[in-house]
Amino acid sequence: MRTRRRFALTVAALALSLYVSVSAAAHRLDEYLQAARVSLLVNAVVVELNLTPGVAVAPSVVAAIDGDRDGRFSDVEQQTYADRLRSDLHLAIDGVALPAELTRIEYPTLEQLTDGVGVIRIELRSTFSTSTAGHHEFSLRNDHRPEVGVYLANALVPMTAAIAIRDQRRDLDQRELRIEYDVTPGGTSPIVFIVAALVALVGLAGILRFRRA
16 A cells, blocks of 8 residues: 555656646746745755746846846856745744755756746755654745746655655645655665665676676
8 A cells, every 4th residue: 555655656746747847848928937846854855946937027037136137147146036035935844934945056047037948946955853753744835926926836755765645735826735744763765675676686697697607
C-alpha cells in the first residue's frame, strides 16, 4: 500500500512538472505564472519557485527589478527582488512561522523577460530542529503580485521514507497550499536502496567477468 502511494505521488510530481512546463510556454499574456514546488525533509523544507510573466505583465516585472532603469539586472537588483519574493512567501509548520533563506537565484535576460519567455527561479530553504514523530502540517501562502498572479503549488515526493505525505489541500487559486504528513523515526532514504542496487550490480558484473576469464 505504501509503495503504491509513493508511486502515485511520483506520477503526480511528474505530471505537475509537465504541466508547469506546458503552462510556462502557453500561459496568457496578461498573467504572471508562479509555480511552487515543496520538498519536505525531517529537519528542513525547500521551496522552488518559478515565475514566468506574460508579455503584457513583463514591463512591470522588469521595472520592479531594474531599479535604475539602465537596461540590465545588477547583482544588487537581483538580490533585492529575490528578497521581495521571499518576504511575500509565508511558510509555517504546525502553525509556527518559518524563516527562510535564499539558496538559489537565477534570472533570465531582460530581453527574455520582455518577450514573455523568461523564467525567474529562486529557491528557499528553512531549517529547523528535527521534527518529532507523528502528524504535522506544512503551509505555504504566496502573496506576490495577486492582481496578475496565477499560481500552482504542489509537494514533491519525499526523498526519505521517514516522511509520508497524507494529504494536500489548496485554496481556489492555489495561492495557499497545506500539506499534511507523518514523520516516522528510522526511515531510510530511497537513495540508499538505489546505491545498494548499483553496488550489487557492479559486484555481479565483476563475478561474471571473473567466470568468463
